[in-house]
Amino acid sequence: MSEITSKIDRRSFLQKICYLFSFFGLCIAAGVYLLFAFPSRIREKQDLYVYACDEAELPVQGVRQYHVDYPLGGKTVTKKFFIVKTGKKLLVFSSVCTHLGCLINWQRTENRFMCPCHGGQYDIQGNVVAGPPPAPLNRLPLKIERQKVYIGLRV
């Protein structure tokens, strides 16, 4: 064993290993910190009007369900909402339950919007009639231009 002559002794080898690991540890910590501290949303939310359907396709009376696709953060997101026509009034409701954010459905037989999660119920005007929701359904703005219907979303 005594023939082996290394240029580096045990102590400084261990020291170098320690420096190396500390350096990598610091780099990882710094990376996590920068990713954490850098804002994930930089621009403010804006109104985005997306095309929903043609004016002729709107419900004459009652509720109709729609899906729209819109871009969000480089991905395409599908959003479900309802257009309600009662009398002369035309309303757009978000399908997100105001209780804990489940997606509600329109039950024609009950004449109610029903949430499958905790039994929240809304009438055709979007008001809470039963269950835990703290607020009526969110109304979305609607715009009709050249016989085309656009829904306003905050993205």
Place this chain on the structure above:
Amino acid sequence: MRKFFEWLDGNFGIKKPHRRFLYRSISEGVNYFFCLGGIAFTLFIMLFASGLMLAIYYVPSENEAFASILRINNEVRFGWFIRSFHKWSANLFIVAIILHTIRVFFYKAYRHPRELNWIAGSLILILAFISGFTGYLLPWDQKAYWATEVGTSMARTVPLLGPFLCDFLRGGEDITGATLVRFYAIHVLYIPLFMCLLLWAHFHLVKQQGVKGGL
């Protein structure tokens, strides 16, 4: 790099007075249980770092606190990780301190001439408990609220001063946004400040008196 540190130390002169401490021979009978204090200190550093990070996003207000916790968990990159990191380090911090205390107790290291260091250590343990208690309210959810309701009600049982103490802790008769801000200030300003002072005293005394080895 080495040159830079040498230049830095040439001005600060921090290496020389610590050389004797860092290269001293350790007393006999020292084993791995003597690492518990160091583990607790490491956890403190981890808590400090992750706490600094969480403070960027946390909002200590009645209406915003819980929403900001959700934001940290769901929207901020690594937010869930940093919050869990802070929480787990906090739990383990208390565990490590208690194990360290037990070690010191059984090795009779609290006796003269180290009695002042035992006092400093006890104060650190109490501060760690206060930190845990105040930090528990900050998520501002049901569990936090009722835990604080119970905890501050205990102060009411103190003879004579009880009711005043309870009102003082809560910043009013009930737990409100005032309590939240109060606890937040204690958690992020008062405790780290006093903790750093006490830790300095704790380590200074260890340096002064050396480690007591053997049973």
